[in-house]
Amino acid sequence: IKTDFEVIVTFDWYSYARVILPNTYSRAVCGLCGNADGDPQDDFTLPNGQPATDEIQFADSWKVADVPGCVPGCTEGCKVCTEAEKRAYRGDKHCGLLVKKKGPFAACHSAIDPAPYFDDCLFDTCLYEGHQETVCRSISAYVTACQSRGIRIGRWRTAAFCSPVCPPNQHYELCGPACPATCRGQEEAEECEESASCAEGCFCDEGFLLSGDGCVPLAQCGCLHEDRYYKLGEEFVACPRCSERCVCKGAGAVEMYKLHFGVQAPFWGATLLLGCTAGHAHPVWGCKPATGAHSKTHKGCFGYRPFDGHPLRVAGTCAYTLAAVEADGPEDPLVPFVVEMEKEKERERPLIHRLLVTVHGVTIGMARGSQWEVGGERHLLPLTLAEGAVTVAQEGTHRVLRVLGGPKLLYDGQSYAVLTLPAAYRRRTAGLCGDFNGDAGDDLTAPQELGAAWGTLATGCAHGAPPPTCPSATPGPCGVMAEATGPFAGCHGVVAPQEHVAACVQERCDGSDAGAACRSLQAYAAACQAAGGQLQEWRAAAGCPLSCPPNSHYELCTRSCAHTCASLSASPRCSPKCFEGCQCDEGFLFNGDECVPMGSCGC
Numbered sequence: 098i099k100t101d102f103e104v105i106v107t108f109d110w111y112s113y114a115r116v117i118l119p120n121t122y123s124r125a126v127c128g129l130c131g132n133a134d135g136d137p138q139d140d141f142t143l144p145n146g147q148p149a150t151d152e153i154q155f156a157d158s159w160k161v162a163d164v165p166g167c168v169p170g171c172t173e174g175c176k177v178c179t180e181a182e183k184r185a186y187r188g189d190k191h192c193g194l195l196v197k198k199k200g201p202f203a204a205c206h207s208a209i210d211p212a213p214y215f216d217d218c219l220f221d222t223c224l225y226e227g228h229q230e231t232v233c234r235s236i237s238a239y240v241t242a243c244q245s246r247g248i249r250i251g252r253w254r255t256a257a258f259c260s261p262v263c264p265p266n267q268h269y270e271l272c273g274p275a276c277p278a279t280c281r282g283q284e285e286a287e288e289c290e291e292s293a294s295c296a297e298g299c300f301c302d303e304g305f306l307l308s309g310d311g312c313v314p315l316a317q318c319g320c321l322h323e324d325r326y327y328k329l330g331e332e333f334v335a336c337p338r339c340s341e342r343c344v345c346k347g348a349g350a351v352e353m354y355k356l357h358f359g360v361q362a363p364f365w366g367a368t369l370l371l372g373c374t375a376g377h378a379h380p381v382w383g384c385k386p387a388t389g390a391h392s393k394t395h396k397g398c399f400g401y402r403p404f405d406g407h408p409l410r411v412a413g414t415c416a417y418t419l420a421a422v423e424a425d426g427p428e429d430p431l432v433p434f435v436v437e438m439e440k441e442k443e444r445e446r447p448l449i450h451r452l453l454v455t456v457h458g459v460t461i462g463m464a465r466g467s468q469w470e471v472g473g474e475r476h477l478l479p480l481t482l483a484e485g486a487v488t489v490a491q492e493g494t495h496r497v498l499r500v501l502g503g504p505k506l507l508y509d510g511q512s513y514a515v516l517t518l519p520a521a522y523r524r525r526t527a528g529l530c531g532d533f534n535g536d537a538g539d540d541l542t543a544p545q546e547l548g549a550a551w552g553t554l555a556t557g558c559a560h561g562a563p564p565p566t567c568p569s570a571t572p573g574p575c576g577v578m579a580e581a582t583g584p585f586a587g588c589h590g591v592v593a594p595q596e597h598v599a600a601c602v603q604e605r606c607d608g609s610d611a612g613a614a615c616r617s618l619q620a621y622a623a624a625c626q627a628a629g630g631q632l633q634e635w636r637a638a639a640g641c642p643l644s645c646p647p648n649s650h651y652e653l654c655t656r657s658c659a660h661t662c663a664s665l666s667a668s669p670r671c672s673p674k675c676f677e678g679c680q681c682d683e684g685f686l687f688n689g690d691e692c693v694p695m696g697s698c699g700c
Contacts, residue, residue: 107245113238115245129159176684178223185223191232192218194253195239201251205243214239226696228665233259240297244272247294263299264485265501266312273300279307280318281326311501317430320345327351329430330521344520402596404518404526404533415439418528419516420504431525432456432486432503436516452508456500457483463496463508477689479661479669488670490658491687493678494643495623497658499670507627513620515627574614575601577639578621584638585621587631597621615641626654626676645679648692655680661687662698 098106105117116130124134131140141149149155157169187193194200195215202211218235225231236253243250252271254261261269275293277300301312308318309328319328327333327345335341341353416439424433434456438449452463459482462470469476469489478496480489486501498506505517516530524534532539578585578594578601585594601617618639625632634653636642643651655678658664658671665686681692688698 107241109237109241112234113241115241129156176224178220183219183223186219186227186232190258191222191227192235195236201253202239202243203251205239205246205248205250208246208248209239209242211239214242225665228698229259230665237297244294244296261299262485264311265483266302266305267299268302269298270300271297273298277301277307280313280315281321313430316347316428318349320349320351322351330519332520344523404531419514420518420526420528420530422522422525422527430502431521432500434500434504436504436506436528438514449508449512449514452506452514454498454500454504454506456503457486459483459487461487461489461498463489463498463506469496477663478687479658479663490669490671491661491678492658492672492674493626493655493676494619495676495678497672507623509619509623511619512616513623515624572598572602574639575617577635578618584633584635585625587633588621588625588628589630591628591630592621592624594621597624615639622677626674629674632677643677643679646691648685649679649681651678652680653677657681657687662693662695665695665698 103119104122106115107117108114118126118133122133124132126133127142127144131137132142141155143149143155143158149158153170160169185191189197189200192215195202195211195218196206197203198206205211214235217238218232221235222228222231233254236259240250240253249272253259254269254271263269272295275295301307304314305312306315306318309326313329317329319326319331321327322333322335322343322345327343329345329347331345333343333345335343335353344352344354346352416437419436419438421435422431422433424431434454437453437455439451439453450464454461454463459471461480461482462473464470469478469480471480471482478489478491481487482489487498489496489498491497492507495507495509498504498508502519502521504522507515507517518526518533522533524532526533531537572579575598577583578598579589580586581589588594597617597620600620601614604613604617618635618641622632622635632653636651645651654675656671656675657678657680658669660681661669663669681687684694685692686695686698
């Protein structure tokens with residue numbers, strides 16, 4: 098980020114940020130970075146001008162907001178490396194490359210002292226027990242500092258040491274152009290300083306242009322609207338009137354539609370959530386057979402909300418296509434995919450047996466519990482497939498599959514799943530979730546038609562009609578979701594509770610198992626947090642404890658995706674939102690569904 102008054106902010110999307118100021122700001126700034134007066138001795142100052150007593154007080158005094166799960170200082174049991182332990186990482190295979198006199202950074206040593214970077218590298222690498230990705234990030238910070246001064250460094254990454262990994266349609270360059278070609282074209286090129294220093298990183302392959310955070314062919318570039326760039330298929334609201342929904346179409350054209358406001362939210366969101374434009378598979382538990390019907394006919398009735406329509410219920414125990422998109426041709430920018438759901442056949446409860454996602458030539462199986470399969474082989478999370486185009490990660494109690502430019506699937510491992518599509522898929526989908534055209538009238542609504550149209554008959558499975566809707570009944574424990582001052586009150590503004598309460602009441606009426614109400618509450622909690630709502634502690638009062646594996650504990654707001662063994666060697670693509678679930682104790686990391694000491698992590 099660069100302003101017209103010469104303030105520059107850079108960030109490597111992980112841990113290294115810089116703020117560069119002109120001399121005119123000397124003694125006029127404050128904060129963690131000090132006052133820029135050239136004297137490091139007076140930087141350790143609190144907002145009131147008084148000197149801080151220690152680093153913890155200093156850092157905490159400049160805190161702008163509380164982050165769930167974060168504490169000012171180190172909690173008990175924090176490891177501190179001795180100088181003897183750090184010595185093991187001073188060689189060229191670790192941090193020593195930074196200070197090597199005839200190494201790749203020798204030309205930079207006279208301009209930027211490598212000693213502080215070397216010390217930081219030793220500190221971090223020791224704490225992370227020598228994991229290479231920690232070394233790579235420390236060295237990368239020095240590389241950025243050197244290249245920003247226009248100093249050319251030698252090649253330091255190899256196939257065996259800090260090997261670069263780039264997204265699809267991109268490649269690594271040690272000294273890439275400061276002004277790479279983008280979909281904004283000449284306008285952005287004029288704003289970029291060609292004289293700026295080169296930088297290492299991932300750059301678009303020949304024939305591709307930068308569009309947001311990805312590289313696309315020219316034909317798939319997006320739109321410029323009111324001096325802002327939007328990717329192809331992206332939806333946004335035209336402001337300042339905020340009365341029109343806009344969609345970026347092909348050839349840079351922007352289509353506008355009158356914005357209609359519903360009960361909960363404007364019908365425009367590019368992220369599709371329950372109550373707006375969501376595609377959900379959310380079982381309504383415990384459906385019983387109608388009088389005189391064969392018991393298999395209604396076993397495991399489930400409910401869901403299509404992209405365009407109202408909540409529906411389907412009885413059956415088969416495999417169902419939730420959504421599918423076929424490619425129109427080689428030039429079609431949409432990623433084709435198929436999402437299927439297999440019901441649990443042998444249980445009265447409508448648990449999901451498995452979700453299957455076929456995309457980019459691979460089929461990912463998301464089985465009940467924490468098992469994942471790719472091509473029939475079991476894998477631990479997180480997963481990165483199709484050269485980074487498909488990722489699967491654990492987010493609290495949920496598992497999230499993301500396809501770059503395509504669908505996102507959240508699954509709680511039991512009975513609740515949410516399928517989210519970008520706006521570019523409008524009018525292109527088929528399956529139980531409908532055609533996503535904004536018109537509920539052209540989707541099938543009869544349960545028998547739905548089951549027959551999108552269910553695959555197999556041995557022991559059947560379609561049928563669900564029993565009648567439960568007559569009026571008191572909400573009972575389900576009513577906590579709608580309480581104005583209850584633990585879910587902070588969710589009401591983003592996900593209305595009525596549908597969830599109705600589903601919960603229905604299962605009570607059907608006489609489902611004792612854990613069904615807890616699953617209903619957990620489903621609403623998931624929908625709330627996915628939509629950015631403020632969930633409060635609810636499990637203790639509702640009698641719905643969550644069992645966590647050894648060496649872990651429950652937290653209302655976890656970021657388990659970033660605390661796995663795999664995160665030591667590669668930066669995971671995690672949701673910016675937090676979810677309730679189990680968090681590994683201090684000093685432990687997730688290795689699949691168990692928490693292990695850092696030293697027990699694999700490769």
